[in-house]
Amino acid sequence: MNEIQRTESVKRSGLPIPGLYFILKVWCPGSSFSSPGSRRTDAASEYCSSFLRVIDMFPVVVVQGGAGHIPKERSENSRAGVCSAARAGYAVLRRGGSSMDAVVEAVSQLENNPFFNAGCGSVLNIRGEVEMDAIVMDGKRLDSGAVSAVRNIANPIQLARLVMDKTSHTCLTAEGANRFARSMGVSEVPPESLITDYSRMRWKENLAPGANPVDSQMGKMGTVGAVAVDAEGNVACATSTGGMLNKMEGRVGDTPCIGSGGFADNQVGAVSTTGHGESIVKVTLARLILFHVEQGQSVEAASDLGLAYMKSRVGGLGGVVTVDPQGHWATRFSTRQMAWAAAQKDTLHYGLYTGEHLTQSLGDPL
């Protein structure tokens, strides 16, 4: 790591400065782009009197590797994993890729990394098997794709995208999802290839009488995900998970449930969530946060409001990564830790503990 800087507290980063210009055909008064926090150049102000608005924005990728308590011996791998994923997602944007391309790339990296609960490294269900959920959503037309309880697929997030791109449906489940994968030429992998020694050890521990998989889960690691804004101002989200430790066969959590595991809307922003799925769905956490953004809250305040409501109303803990179309971003969590990383302009931001905000140089800005 080079050029590391430690700051005192997590602050909202990615505030727009004159640089890239994004021209939006929107009415100025009352548009969703008039939320607090957006700034305009003088040139933009001129356009505003007509029906165009110019807004400074910078593309960004924000990644989360799961909210909970990460054991000390796994913390460096968690940090390295989210940083690598954010860099990979950002490299896609640099090459001119869309926000959807970027979040799928970032989450695929986390699925391939055995330190995270998604793809290889997923927790096991009560029968000792891997069943995975994933969702993508594109803010441009509110299109989404999801898979639930899918098996033997290395990258469920890519299969979720295929559901969005290649079918008229938004979610395929279980064997139907696998049948679709085969029809798309997505190769299946041996079940054991997705199971780590660590996952198997935790599964066995939680088979013991008196074990509490929910507490155990919250004490370790959750869902992974990413949100992004591309150079055209399109937002996207992607979330992927092995689910809940020792869950029942066929259990579907919040992840593939639109508005809970994630939501993306170019007029508001995008959110990817992690934490106790059964609490997240009770408050439709992703959609709730974006309702707060629509009401004029910053992405940071909206994320905090959503998490605080989930805690006070249903006692649930979790974490989120949130962006708005101008490239403002926030990483917030009510658990002890959440591995996160964000790439914007020339800087990689990352952290694990509350208040931790480290930075590295990314090299040339986008």
Next chain:
Amino acid sequence: MNEIQRTESVKRSGLPIPGLYFILKVWCPGSSFSSPGSRRTDAASEYCSSFLRVIDMFPVVVVQGGAGHIPKERSENSRAGVCSAARAGYAVLRRGGSSMDAVVEAVSQLENNPFFNAGCGSVLNIRGEVEMDAIVMDGKRLDSGAVSAVRNIANPIQLARLVMDKTSHTCLTAEGANRFARSMGVSEVPPESLITDYSRMRWKENLAPGANPVDSQMGKMGTVGAVAVDAEGNVACATSTGGMLNKMEGRVGDTPCIGSGGFADNQVGAVSTTGHGESIVKVTLARLILFHVEQGQSVEAASDLGLAYMKSRVGGLGGVVTVDPQGHWATRFSTRQMAWAAAQKDTLHYGLYTGEHLTQSLGDPL
């Protein structure tokens, strides 16, 4: 039918009048109960200066039998079916049952009725099989239960309730849901027992080259559902469906997705949705409508705002039944028709076409 009255237009019914009193421990200023439309007695006004509010309310069950275009030869059966379901749900409330008991009873009736697309009478997937989705949600603690792509179950709505009541999860899918059913002693039925000649005929029609199952679906019948408020002011929703005509195997629509197929929150209200599932999820229709109620809209205006947004933003049509905790209710749809019925006090209300509002006597009020 006796005591039928025809009115000129659908009006919001169930306005509270002094009768039952419901004492809520809420702050008066800014509480979600201060939305327009709620009325207080003089006695209540006195309490309001302290921290109690007394609100008149009447229990209600509101049922929908699917939005779309119901062929003339099936319209009477549709009307009769929703009326029967609303009466059955209301009978549960009369016996002192909860709103959850009432919506499950009402939806079970519709699942057992071959004229509706849920349980027996479900549309078939591309392989000629029945795969069903269902959800329940209890507004008291935001608990929910759902099943998706479940087979060979006569009443998926009852299985969804068992998921809520008997597991730590909110959704079980496919074979995992069937395995859970067996563990609960829920008997499985032969696949053919859920398939009607009408369903098989429509499936075959839509296998033809050039067929458009989406258009065909919207032209016929959709998801069924119910919302209710019980004597304690608890709200609940239930939604059940065979899904989309000639859907892919494993397709999961909006129904089991919390916030889309339904939502219930004692602090706001409850909604059950029907229509084009892939549009409903894009706007999380049920949750969106309840956000409008939270903002002070009546259940009728909030329902219209949600449906209008779905139409303008993503071109989707559908229908909803909505209640608030005071027993205000609305049945609204953007399709040509939606079979609906509502039972409150001594009156059964029902209709099918836009603007149609018929009534029958229910006998003794609750």
